[in-house]
Amino acid sequence: xxxxxxxxxxxxxxxxxxxxxxxxxxxxxxxxxxxxxxxxxxxxxxxxxxxxxxxxxxxxxxxxxxxxxxxxxxxxxxxxxxxxxxxxxxxxxxxxxxxxxxxxxxxxxxxxxxxxxxxxxxxxxxxxxxxxxxxxxxxxxxxxxxxxxxxxxxxxxxxxxxxxxxxxxxxxxxxxxxxxxxxxxxxxxxxxxxxxxxxxxxxxxxxxxxxxxxxxxxxxxxxxxxxxxxxxxxxxxxxxxxxxxxxxxxxxxxxxxxxxxxxxxxxxxxxxxxxxxxxxxxxxxxxxxxxxxxxxxxxxxxxxxxxxxxx
Amino acid sequence: xxxxxxxxxxxxxxxxxxxxxxxxxxxxxxxxxxxxxxxxxxxxxxxxxxxxxxxxxxxxxxxxxxxxxxxxxxxxxxxxxxxxxxxxxxxxxxxxxxxxxxxxxxxxxxxxxxxxxxxxxxxxxxxxxxxxxxxxxxxxxxxxxxxxxxxxxxxxxxxxxxxxxxxxxxxxxxxxxxxxxxxxxxxxxxxxxxxxxxxxxxxxxxxxxxxxxxxxxxxxxxxxxxxxxxxxxxxxxxxxxxxxxxxxxxxxxxxxxxxxxxxxxxxxxxxxxxxxxxxxxxxxxxxxxxxxxxxxxxxxxxxxxxxxxxxxxxxxxxxxxxxxxxxxxxxxxxxxxxxxxxxxxxxxxxxxxxxxxxxxxxxxxxxxxxxxxxxxxxxxxxxxxxxxxxxxxxxxxxxxxxxxxxxxxxxxxxxxxxxxxxxxxxxxxxxxxxxxxxxxxxxxxxxxxxxxxxxxxxxxxxxxxxxxxxxxxxxxxxxxxxxxxxxxxxxxxxxxxxxxxxxxx
Numbered sequence: 001x002x003x004x005x006x007x008x009x010x011x012x013x014x015x016x017x018x019x020x021x022x023x024x025x026x027x028x029x030x031x032x033x034x035x036x037x038x039x040x041x042x043x044x045x046x047x048x049x050x051x052x053x054x055x056x057x058x059x060x061x062x063x064x065x066x067x068x069x070x071x072x073x074x075x076x077x078x079x080x081x082x083x084x085x086x087x088x089x090x091x092x093x094x095x096x097x098x099x100x101x102x103x104x105x106x107x108x109x110x111x112x113x114x115x116x117x118x119x120x121x122x123x124x125x126x127x128x129x130x131x132x133x134x135x136x137x138x139x140x141x142x143x144x145x146x147x148x149x150x151x152x153x154x155x156x157x158x159x160x161x162x163x164x165x166x167x168x169x170x171x172x173x174x175x176x177x178x179x180x181x182x183x184x185x186x187x188x189x190x191x192x193x194x195x196x197x198x199x200x201x202x203x204x205x206x207x208x209x210x211x212x213x214x215x216x217x218x219x220x221x222x223x224x225x226x227x228x229x230x231x232x233x234x235x236x237x238x239x240x241x242x243x244x245x246x247x248x249x250x251x252x253x254x255x256x257x258x259x260x261x262x263x264x265x266x267x268x269x270x271x272x273x274x275x276x277x278x279x280x281x282x283x284x285x286x287x288x289x290x291x292x293x294x295x296x297x298x299x300x301x302x303x304x305x306x307x308x309x310x311x
Numbered sequence: 312x313x314x315x316x317x318x319x320x321x322x323x324x325x326x327x328x329x330x331x332x333x334x335x336x337x338x339x340x341x342x343x344x345x346x347x348x349x350x351x352x353x354x355x356x357x358x359x360x361x362x363x364x365x366x367x368x369x370x371x372x373x374x375x376x377x378x379x380x381x382x383x384x385x386x387x388x389x390x391x392x393x394x395x396x397x398x399x400x401x402x403x404x405x406x407x408x409x410x411x412x413x414x415x416x417x418x419x420x421x422x423x424x425x426x427x428x429x430x431x432x433x434x435x436x437x438x439x440x441x442x443x444x445x446x447x448x449x450x451x452x453x454x455x456x457x458x459x460x461x462x463x464x465x466x467x468x469x470x471x472x473x474x475x476x477x478x479x480x481x482x483x484x485x486x487x488x489x490x491x492x493x494x495x496x497x498x499x500x501x502x503x504x505x506x507x508x509x510x511x512x513x514x515x516x517x518x519x520x521x522x523x524x525x526x527x528x529x530x531x532x533x534x535x536x537x538x539x540x541x542x543x544x545x546x547x548x549x550x551x552x553x554x555x556x557x558x559x560x561x562x563x564x565x566x567x568x569x570x571x572x573x574x575x576x577x578x579x580x581x582x583x584x585x586x587x588x589x590x591x592x593x594x595x596x597x598x599x600x601x602x603x604x605x606x607x608x609x610x611x612x613x614x615x616x617x618x619x620x621x622x623x624x625x626x627x628x629x630x631x632x633x634x635x636x637x638x639x640x641x642x643x644x645x646x647x648x649x650x651x652x653x654x655x656x657x658x659x660x661x662x663x664x665x666x667x668x669x670x671x672x673x674x675x676x677x678x679x680x681x682x683x684x685x686x687x688x689x690x691x692x693x694x695x696x697x698x699x700x701x702x703x704x705x706x707x708x709x710x711x712x713x714x715x716x717x718x719x720x721x722x723x724x725x726x727x728x729x730x731x732x733x734x735x736x737x738x739x740x741x742x743x744x745x746x747x748x749x750x751x752x753x754x755x756x757x758x759x760x761x762x763x764x765x766x767x768x769x770x771x772x773x774x775x776x777x778x779x780x781x782x783x784x785x786x787x788x789x790x791x792x793x794x795x796x797x798x799x800x801x802x803x804x805x806x807x808x809x810x811x812x813x814x815x816x
Contacts, residue, residue, distance in 0.1 A: 010348060010350055012370055012373040012376075014376065014475045015373070016373065018373075018475060020417070020457060020460065021461050023461060026461075028449075028454060028457060044421065046428060046429075046447050050320060074350075083349040087318060087329065117370045122354060122355075159370065160373065160476055213712040214710065214712070215481065215486055235473070240474070241464050241467070241468035241473060242461075245472050248472060249472030249477070249487050250479070251477055251486050266359075266360035266363065267362070268360070268363075310490065
């Protein structure tokens with residue numbers, strides 16, 4: 001049995017709603033088969049009031065195995081945290097109190113991981129993530145903060161986080177599986193594949209058949225702001241709601257698992273150097289990429305040029 | 312006479328809600344809703360490219376992001392005089408209906424009915440049945456709701472890529488057209504959800520239930536079969552009315568709806584927009600210029616009366632110890648306090664059963680919640696019809712590129728019915744970028760503070776006069792507040808602290 005507390009800070013509830021959409025495993029299965037015991041969830045629990053849960057944890061009557069934080073950590077105004085409170089107390093202070101008690105601390109979603117949409121310019125609430133503000137280590141708890149078992153906050157990034165990524169991570173923690181993390185403390189089990197991988201527009205991308213207006217069948221990377229080739233997330237290898245992904249449906253990937261989401265520029269326009277995107281697929285050298293693209297275009301079969309394939 | 316002030320916090324309201332109630336001899340004499348979160352969305356929008364609203368505003372709310380996406384899309388289309396093709400309008404409507412159905416079912420059986428398992432009711436004859444059905448994460452109806460809502464959101468994903476937070480509606484249409492596979496898959500999902508709704512929620516055939524046109528017909532139909540009495544709705548009706556929820560929580564009688572399902576041409580909507588004036592019992596044509604927001608009891612720089620969202624100011628002005636108590640503004644329709652949501656939507660559309668129940672018993676906690684499930688039934692039927700219309704329009708374009716490099720300067724708005732009621736986005740563009748973005752959410756209407764004339768908001772009105780025998784377990788307040796389906800994450804102006812003395816920073 002693992003006690004879990006899910007706390008919302010500056011949130012839209014989207015990660016909680018996505019959690020309800022998880023199907024492998026589902027939240028019911030987490031409770032039934034992985035022994036997760038929700039002491040508190042803002043949308044789901046009915047047995048206890050938050051104050052009672054807080055008292056039980058702080059007094060040591062209940063152990064805290066997993067602390068999930070959903071939402072940006074509002075530090076404003078003037079460092080008081082009063083933009084986001086519970087009974088007059090800054091939520092950031094409650095998070096600071098609870099985090100040292102937890103065996104695992106998980107940032108559920110990009111807001112808790114990196115600040116997210118609320119940290120977009122001009123960051124009116126002075127918000128931050130738990131251990132990062134965008135890609136800068138630090139955040140609410142500080143870069144060097146560790147749980148009592150020596151682990152940093154696990155960043156399950158995404159806006160919202162992918163449903164099955166959240167529940168699988170929780171199942172792994174409940175089973176005491178080791179969690180390998182990438183350089184931004186995202187679990188590599190879910191954050192080593194690009195969104196691009198598995199996109200059904202890939203053949204268009206392969207042959208440089210790029211759309212310049214929305215609503216088409218081609219690739220969205222060169223002109224329409226898609227960040228699929230730079231964004232690590234399971235969106236196209238583990239479909240959303242069991243059905244689909246944004247890029248398959250013709251919606252650019254806005255890079256929502258990345259620390260700089262949402263980018264501070266027109267989100268439907270790809271920044272370019274000459275005719276080539278300024279930001280290339282992860283790890284690619286520009287000169288080689290340009291050579292490859294020129295060849296690819298020349299090799300494009302007619303059925304791809306004519307966009308005969310439905311994504 | 313003893314007067315005490317009690318602070319109450321509630322979950323299962325989409326976010327956390329806190330409020331203060333003043334009790335005199337155990338009866339609520341005043342109530343103040345306190346939002347506890349300020350997120351600054353409207354400031355984040357300023358200076359951004361207009362289409363960014365399609366990515367950023369859905370993130371205002373995790374449970375009704377599709378409604379925000381739709382409102383933002385309509386506002387952008389209005390400002391640039393763009394008419395979307397019929398096929399796109401039908402797909403947008405289908406997706407918003409799927410989201411609303413999801414919200415209605417989750418609100419009913421994940422947020423509202425868990426209170427029926429409260430220790431207060433342990434001795435009630437229905438207690439065991441209620442626990443079997445409604446215990447969080449374990450009850451049979453809860454399990455069915457989790458599955459049905461998970462499945463129905465697959466329809467949004469089929470057309471829009473994912474739920475929550477996608478951006479498939481675009482000024483000029485949608486990002487991809489329907490095809491046979493998407494339609495067949497959607498029909499399969501909808502058929503399964505319908506079968507569950509008939510078997511587990513109403514305990515009978517949907518057409519039969521939707522044909523019930525009066526309170527008498529409803530209760531006669533329900534009592535005619537044991538399966539209907541035992542169904543989720545039968546259980547909800549029997550218990551709610553036994554504990555008197557149909558006499559509890561009356562708020563304002565004025566109702567507001569922006570109308571459901573925009574039609575491809577013209578201003579018409581499948582369920583019409585309107586304002587139900589409780590004084591005259593007449594439905595008036597909706598006039599968005601009547602919408603205005605007051606700040607007399609809010610922490611904003613004061614101005615007299617109310618201002619239309621395009622004219623509104625949002626200049627923080629914290630005055631501790633005064634009679635201001637929230638950072639929420641108070642929206643009014645003309646000078647009227649209104650409520651919005653499925654009850655308003657169905658009454659303004661003239662739905663016979665809801666109209667009869669409202670005329671007989673007035674608005675109340677049970678009826679608001681019943682109307683939500685009634686709408687769920689309507690949505691299942693309307694989604695089937697919309698899927699047929701989508702199939703019939705597959706040869707039409709799904710997107711017509713408006714060809715805009717620089718967005719025109721001007722003002723516009725987009726109004727939709729979100730799950731919780733009327734949602735409006737008001738937009739101003741200057742020099743090709745967003746100059747002002749104002750969102751008035753359904754919860755802003757329902758949970759508004761007092762206005763410059765001292766009128767309480769709808770939610771506050773519905774609490775005042777309520778006896779609270781046990782402030783430590785204010786179970787009736789929970790029923791009343793949750794029946795308004797408040798979405799606190801969505802109330803974007805909200806800021807504050809219920810201990811004002813702690814807020815002096």
